[in-house]
Amino acid sequence: MSPVDGAGASNPNLPVDRAVTVGREPSSSPEQIPQLSEVDCPAELKERIEALMARYPDRKSASIPALWAVQERYGWCTPEGIRQAAAVMRVTPAYLESVASFYDLLHTERVGEHRIEVCTNISCWMRGGDELLDAFRAAAEGEDIFVTGFECLGACDIAPMAAIDQRYFGPLVPGEAKTAIDQLLSGDAVLPEKSLEKRPLAGDTEVQR
Amino acid sequence: MSSEKREVTLTIDGREVTAIEGEMLHDAARKGDVEIPVFCYEPKLGAPVGACRMCLVEVEGIPKLQTSCSTPVRDGMVVHTRTDQVKKAQNAVVEFLLVNHPLDCPVCDKGGECPLQDVTQGWGPGKSRVIDEKRHFEKPIELSPLVAIDRERCILCYRCVRFSQEVSEDAQLQLLDRGDRTYVGTFDDRPYVSPFHGNITDLCPVGALTNYTYRFRARPWDIEQAGSVCTLCPSQCNVSFTVRDEKVKRVIVRDNPGVDDGWICDRGRYGFEMFGAAERVTEPRLKGGDKVSYEDAIARAAKGLAARDGKVAALVGDASNEEGFLVGEIVRGALHSPHLDSRPAAGPGIDTILGLARPELQAAVPDIDEADVILVLGTDPMQSSPILDLRIRKAIRRNGARLVVATERPTALDGGAEAIARFAPGQAAHFVGELTAAIGGAENVATPLAESLRDASKVVVVWGERLGPAATAELLNFVDAFDTKNAGTDVDGPKTQDGLEFSAHQHVGLLEVPEVANARGLREAGVLPDAGPGLAALALNGHGTEEIREALIDGSLDGLILVGVDPLRDFADTARWEEALNAASFIVAFSTFTTATAAKADVLFPLETHAEKDGTVTHPDGRLQRVRPAAGRPGDIRPGWQTLSQLSLALGHDTGITSQPTAFAALTAAVPFYASITDKSIGGRGIRWQETESAANLPNSATDAGAASADTQRVSASDEAVPVAGALALGTYRDLWAGPITELNPPLKFLKPSQRLELSPEDAARLSLDSGDTVRVTQGDKSLEATVAIRERVPEGVCFLAEGIAGANANSLLNGHQVSVQIEKLSEVPA
Amino acid sequence: MPHALETRVLLDKAEDPRLATLQGYKDLVGGYATLEKAYKSMEQDEVLKELEDSGLRGRGGAGFSMGKKASFLPRGDMNKYLCCNADESEPGAFKDRELMQRNPHQLVEGIAIAALAADAGHAFIFIRGEYDSQADTLDAAVAEAYEAGYLGKDILGTHRDLELVVHRGAGAYICGEETALLDALEGKRGNPRLKPPFPAVQGLYGGPTLINNVETLSNVPRIVANGAEWFRQYGTEQSPGTKVVSISGGVRRPGNYEISLGLPTRDLIYELAGGPLPGRTVKAIYPGGSSSPVLKASEAMDLPYSFEAMAEAGSMLGSGSVIVADDRVSIPHMALRTARFYHHESCGKCTPCREGTNWTVKMLERVVRGEATPMDLDIISSVQENIMGKCLCVLGDSMAMPVSAMVRKFRGEFEAVMAEAAEGIDPHTIIDASPEALEAALEATS
Numbered sequence A: 001m002s003p004v005d006g007a008g009a010s011n012p013n014l015p016v017d018r019a020v021t022v023g024r025e026p027s028s029s030p031e032q033i034p035q036l037s038e039v040d041c042p043a044e045l046k047e048r049i050e051a052l053m054a055r056y057p058d059r060k061s062a063s064i065p066a067l068w069a070v071q072e073r074y075g076w077c078t079p080e081g082i083r084q085a086a087a088v089m090r091v092t093p094a095y096l097e098s099v100a101s102f103y104d105l106l107h108t109e110r111v112g113e114h115r116i117e118v119c120t121n122i123s124c125w126m127r128g129g130d131e132l133l134d135a136f137r138a139a140a141e142g143e144d145i146f147v148t149g150f151e152c153l154g155a156c157d158i159a160p161m162a163a164i165d166q167r168y169f170g171p172l173v174p175g176e177a178k179t180a181i182d183q184l185l186s187g188d189a190v191l192p193e194k195s196l197e198k199r200p201l202a203g204d205t206e207v208q209r
Numbered sequence B: 001m002s003s004e005k006r007e008v009t010l011t012i013d014g015r016e017v018t019a020i021e022g023e024m025l026h027d028a029a030r031k032g033d034v035e036i037p038v039f040c041y042e043p044k045l046g047a048p049v050g051a052c053r054m055c056l057v058e059v060e061g062i063p064k065l066q067t068s069c070s071t072p073v074r075d076g077m078v079v080h081t082r083t084d085q086v087k088k089a090q091n092a093v094v095e096f097l098l099v100n101h102p103l104d105c106p107v108c109d110k111g112g113e114c115p116l117q118d119v120t121q122g123w124g125p126g127k128s129r130v131i132d133e134k135r136h137f138e139k140p141i142e143l144s145p146l147v148a149i150d151r152e153r154c155i156l157c158y159r160c161v162r163f164s165q166e167v168s169e170d171a172q173l174q175l176l177d178r179g180d181r182t183y184v185g186t187f188d189d190r191p192y193v194s195p196f197h198g199n200i201t202d203l204c205p206v207g208a209l210t211n212y213t214y215r216f217r218a219r220p221w222d223i224e225q226a227g228s229v230c231t232l233c234p235s236q237c238n239v240s241f242t243v244r245d246e247k248v249k250r251v252i253v254r255d256n257p258g259v260d261d262g263w264i265c266d267r268g269r270y271g272f273e274m275f276g277a278a279e280r281v282t283e284p285r286l287k288g289g290d291k292v293s294y295e296d297a298i299a300r301a302a303k304g305l306a307a308r309d310g311k312v313a314a315l316v317g318d319a320s321n322e323e324g325f326l327v328g329e330i331v332r333g334a335l336h337s338p339h340l341d342s343r344p345a346a347g348p349g350i351d352t353i354l355g356l357a358r359p360e361l362q363a364a365v366p367d368i369d370e371a372d373v374i375l376v377l378g379t380d381p382m383q384s385s386p387i388l389d390l391r392i393r394k395a396i397r398r399n400g401a402r403l404v405v406a407t408e409r410p411t412a413l414d415g416g417a418e419a420i421a422r423f424a425p426g427q428a429a430h431f432v433g434e435l436t437a438a439i440g441g442a443e444n445v446a447t448p449l450a451e452s453l454r455d456a457s458k459v460v461v462v463w464g465e466r467l468g469p470a471a472t473a474e475l476l477n478f479v480d481a482f483d484t485k486n487a488g489t490d491v492d493g494p495k496t497q498d499g500l501e502f503s504a505h506q507h508v509g510l511l512e513v514p515e516v517a518n519a520r521g522l523r524e525a526g527v528l529p530d531a532g533p534g535l536a537a538l539a540l541n542g543h544g545t546e547e548i549r550e551a552l553i554d555g556s557l558d559g560l561i562l563v564g565v566d567p568l569r570d571f572a573d574t575a576r577w578e579e580a581l582n583a584a585s586f587i588v589a590f591s592t593f594t595t596a597t598a599a600k601a602d603v604l605f606p607l608e609t610h611a612e613k614d615g616t617v618t619h620p621d622g623r624l625q626r627v628r629p630a631a632g633r634p635g636d637i638r639p640g641w642q643t644l645s646q647l648s649l650a651l652g653h654d655t656g657i658t659s660q661p662t663a664f665a666a667l668t669a670a671v672p673f674y675a676s677i678t679d680k681s682i683g684g685r686g687i688r689w690q691e692t693e694s695a696a697n698l699p700n701s702a703t704d705a706g707a708a709s710a711d712t713q714r715v716s717a718s719d720e721a722v723p724v725a726g727a728l729a730l731g732t733y734r735d736l737w738a739g740p741i742t743e744l745n746p747p748l749k750f751l752k753p754s755q756r757l758e759l760s761p762e763d764a765a766r767l768s769l770d771s772g773d774t775v776r777v778t779q780g781d782k783s784l785e786a787t788v789a790i791r792e793r794v795p796e797g798v799c800f801l802a803e804g805i806a807g808a809n810a811n812s813l814l815n816g817h818q819v820s821v822q823i824e825k826l827s828e829v830p831a
Numbered sequence C: 001m002p003h004a005l006e007t008r009v010l011l012d013k014a015e016d017p018r019l020a021t022l023q024g025y026k027d028l029v030g031g032y033a034t035l036e037k038a039y040k041s042m043e044q045d046e047v048l049k050e051l052e053d054s055g056l057r058g059r060g061g062a063g064f065s066m067g068k069k070a071s072f073l074p075r076g077d078m079n080k081y082l083c084c085n086a087d088e089s090e091p092g093a094f095k096d097r098e099l100m101q102r103n104p105h106q107l108v109e110g111i112a113i114a115a116l117a118a119d120a121g122h123a124f125i126f127i128r129g130e131y132d133s134q135a136d137t138l139d140a141a142v143a144e145a146y147e148a149g150y151l152g153k154d155i156l157g158t159h160r161d162l163e164l165v166v167h168r169g170a171g172a173y174i175c176g177e178e179t180a181l182l183d184a185l186e187g188k189r190g191n192p193r194l195k196p197p198f199p200a201v202q203g204l205y206g207g208p209t210l211i212n213n214v215e216t217l218s219n220v221p222r223i224v225a226n227g228a229e230w231f232r233q234y235g236t237e238q239s240p241g242t243k244v245v246s247i248s249g250g251v252r253r254p255g256n257y258e259i260s261l262g263l264p265t266r267d268l269i270y271e272l273a274g275g276p277l278p279g280r281t282v283k284a285i286y287p288g289g290s291s292s293p294v295l296k297a298s299e300a301m302d303l304p305y306s307f308e309a310m311a312e313a314g315s316m317l318g319s320g321s322v323i324v325a326d327d328r329v330s331i332p333h334m335a336l337r338t339a340r341f342y343h344h345e346s347c348g349k350c351t352p353c354r355e356g357t358n359w360t361v362k363m364l365e366r367v368v369r370g371e372a373t374p375m376d377l378d379i380i381s382s383v384q385e386n387i388m389g390k391c392l393c394v395l396g397d398s399m400a401m402p403v404s405a406m407v408r409k410f411r412g413e414f415e416a417v418m419a420e421a422a423e424g425i426d427p428h429t430i431i432d433a434s435p436e437a438l439e440a441a442l443e444a445t446s
């Protein structure tokens, strides 16, 4: 325990709590609902959040969409971005941060320019999801790409699979990780033939041997 | 509002229990002496959340175990709380809670008074099967400068965050992350600062949230708890002092739904740390600081005062009913002077006071819970009576009460209001008049508010003494504008918990937020220029506060008794008060701390704090409460009643008061509407005199109610601010944190306010000011420095400064008239 | 061409990409004719009756009668809401995704008609944030429907209004739980609420709220168009209709297959999904998503795939998602994956789920590391029992049920894996299902 925590008028073995004799200062200022004039919210973001709020009977319903908007704008839910959204929504930044921190797709810390989620849940794990994740991690080494293992993405039919910037690809073999990342970095279409959108209905695939 | 509550009978563990329909099983069980363990359940926090699952019980006919905290009782229900199935569930939940809870009880501050410890012993499995690693956090860290958080100990009961969301509504304390990674925290790790945040340390059922002011300072077995009343503001919350070695170590809540709902503000919680300040006056002193014995001091005071017989006045502020009563005895009885007041500025005349004191007009605090519409008029409860702020929020949140706000300055409650009116400083009387007319149907500025009020069946008006005498007098007309026929009768009698039944007619109840904590008690004890004890008319009226000041300056008064007042900080027109105090040839002061005012005293007596005092106070709603001595008096401090009665005796006027009981007896004998109140009937929760048989003894007003005639209207037309180029009308307010509470109290020092000039964005733009700029604010030949704070809800043309700020006190710019100020930028906010 | 054992109703013409557009939906399957009929000529009670009579059971997991649930909503002037649960996050489930991406208008039409039954003026589709492309598809479909007057104010001049908003979640399985969904939709953390009150009485914004799964609502247009009797020609007495079943794991052709409920499980796995991978055999299945108690292959194959048969066998049909574990899958590792998922997704609000999932993961980790004893298996089982029936919602049970089933049915394997791991042997857990490996395996077996 650090000296400032303990106190001990009664226990001579404990240091005296300086809070009592001197008082402590907060390390920064507390954060209540910021006024719009304080936060410098880009007009476009403000309008977008206002439009989102208008979609719902209760403006607070827009908190997840508003956080998506912040994330889209800044790459992640930055404290400044959260404060801007909070000022527009008239809620505390703490409230929005609490919401953001609950959800796996909203990031309260900086993530890379691109995001890759690799499913490691049951069906993908059975078909090599862990290895695929390792391959993506290795391929993304040193790049501004955020790679993470993820719970079931709802695409076990293309296991093992990955979501690359919110689009689904599979079934993938580890070797395709490098290809995908190269394509991503060079701006080319990523693994076009592995895109979920291109996949025929299961029952219509040519019956395999 | 459900007015009829049926009783139901159910069986709990074979015992028949009678409960109120809708009541939760857990509470009903308690009535049958069956204890069901809980963690997350705390009715003060609102609807149960059923999260911790500690309270599972078996209800016959339902296959799954039910959470007794959230299951309402039904007639004929059969409940078991000790079956094997229930025991297994209880063991399971305790075991789960301990999966991540560290076993550091020996070094934990909660040890010995820890609900988790108690429940584990009473309902746990007795042994642990967990050998896996527990979760780790940095421990403990600063949640605020006053509260430490040890996240490893947290059992995620969410009481603290629910407090922040649903009681104080600051929404600063939140859950972060998810699942078992969840932790309690704030935005960007900033400190949790809200005027109520200390309550979370009372709520936390483990040692996760502890007060820095109490950590390691005592153990449950070497402390005593002493119930008393906090008199640091008019809320008069019920508190319990944790005392060790005769010293207060902690202040915790002592639930009283009639007063505080089980909460206290941080002022009341941490204020005790100033009791031992070096600035404390701990023995009688003479001017210049020489210490003297009580006997000597009393003799000197008596001599000095006697010499000015008939020319002595008294001002009383922080004092008990008995002390106020005794000052009256001294001034009127011993010194033959009628000049006595307990208000910082001119107040309404006795007719208005009597009119407003009518029991049927008096709202009690719990009436707020049941109101249809609450009108907050001329006060910001957050600054002046913080617990009422929480109470009003609760009424809106839980009972759907509607709120309308009419103030000069934006209030903390604005966000929840359906209509807001801002009147200009000095225009309160005019505004209340308009509102009255609007209730009657007139179309004017107050019409939007009147629309909210007009059809409400129960209106509670929370109004501030700061409205001033003319507006206060106008309140009686305002009440008359409502259709209250037949309604009053419901309110007269004692109230049941179930609330009132309303007739079709409206009922309007008024609740004052006075300027000092015991304002009502002092008035009723006779500390008024135009009424004696019991608000009785006097043969000869004396001067009020401001007239006393002028009389001292012009020499018609000569001696002054000051009890618990600090005019040089707290009263308007500092310079004139300085002049008056210098003009007085003899001053006897009673003061807790050495202040600039106290330094002017020829004889200075110490005052007790509310932790040391024995006496009664009267809540603004008429509730007499007992302040009980909890701690020892430091130094050579004697009880205030004792000193005052001895002084009276020394002046040849024997009050017969020789003890607190005799002082109380003298008070109740002198105040007819207190007559049937006894120490016993006050008990631990106080008693409202309106609800006793003596209520009928309230005198009728001499003139007709509503007579504004006798009152001085301070703001005459000519006072209205003449717009000068660049000048703004000045409004002032009391800041919750201004004064000794932060200046002499190390743990609260960080809250010490500096002077802020609040103004509208429009005016700021016009004056090229930014938030954070330093400005000089000038009124005539007086000025002070302040930091600009742009506030979106401040109307154009006005600005606000706080009173009581050391070194830049807004009181120094005031002169009893409406003033406007010039603003000059000194430096820009550093970019 | 669909397999002969498939019965395509919801996926009718789904192979045609034009179906995702309003025009395609109209041209290919006569879309929006039912909406028009319902809005112009049907009363709330008629729609309700059709739905109740059809016996349509919820496709989101609990299998509760949809018509009955809709009839629980109180009548009156208060605002009522309809929420389509498109959160689909349970491991093994991906059928809603297919329905939304291939036939979004069917869902929009279903919602509009169900809104009549619920007298709801505001509807929301809560779609998991990961389904970004599907949400885009829905957004486009909703916009088209507004444009065409099927949504919005005064629909088709009938003086009936319906606002429909596509609301994207942000990655939390718990939001699929109906009350957590409501909290998330209200802009909060997605924590489940105490029940009662049930959403039908007090749901979104405190108003009566009907919550149904994507597939449930997608069934609505055809039922209202063709009548309850038509619907009941498919499926069994207690499980009428067709079901889109997601099959994944150790099968040759993972994917969504629409069947008439009651089809033998064996046909589902062997005929439609092509059976286990070459050289493998089926060891166990989750018959209804990762929360359903695992069935040994020997228990499962002869069961009709229906709500009642699965319940009788001690498991459940759930969302209708079959995960196949073949003989080389280590069950303790599968139990750990399962537990990890629920641990990661537990919202943390109630104690048994929050701490129980966390503790179970720690114990299973010890099992696969070889640091546990058989006594730990007893503790694991007892902890599952301590979770079941004691939580605020059923997420905790969703882990406890499959995990306890696995420990009970495969105890020998748990002990063996523990022993092997203690000696440093890593049990084989991975199926190499890359096309190359598949090719090689096929060659080896042929």
Ligand SMILES: Cc1cc2nc3c(=O)[nH]c(=O)nc-3n(C[C@H](O)[C@H](O)[C@H](O)COP(=O)(O)O)c2cc1C
Pocket: C057, C058, C059, C060, C061, C062, C063, C064, C066, C085, C086, C087, C088, C089, C090, C173, C174, C175, C176, C177, C178, C179, C211, C212, C213, C214, C216, C217, C393, C394, C395, C398
């Ligand atoms: C933890 C949990 C997750 C759930 N996830 C989903 C889901 O993703 N989609 C869904 O439709 N129902 C889900 N449900 C079931 C819903 O609570 C609810 O029963 C369903 O949406 C009702 O729709 P239905 O009657 O049409 O099935 C989940 C339930 C639980 C307890």
Ligand code: SF4
Pocket: B153, B154, B155, B156, B157, B158, B159, B160, B161, B184, B203, B204, B205, B206, B208, B209
């Ligand atoms: S810190 Fe205390 S009050 Fe807050 S959630 Fe944890 S245990 Fe409960």
Ligand code: FES
Pocket: B037, B038, B039, B040, B041, B049, B050, B051, B052, B053, B054, B055, B056, B067, B068, B069, B070
């Ligand atoms: S006390 Fe009932 S669930 Fe927590």
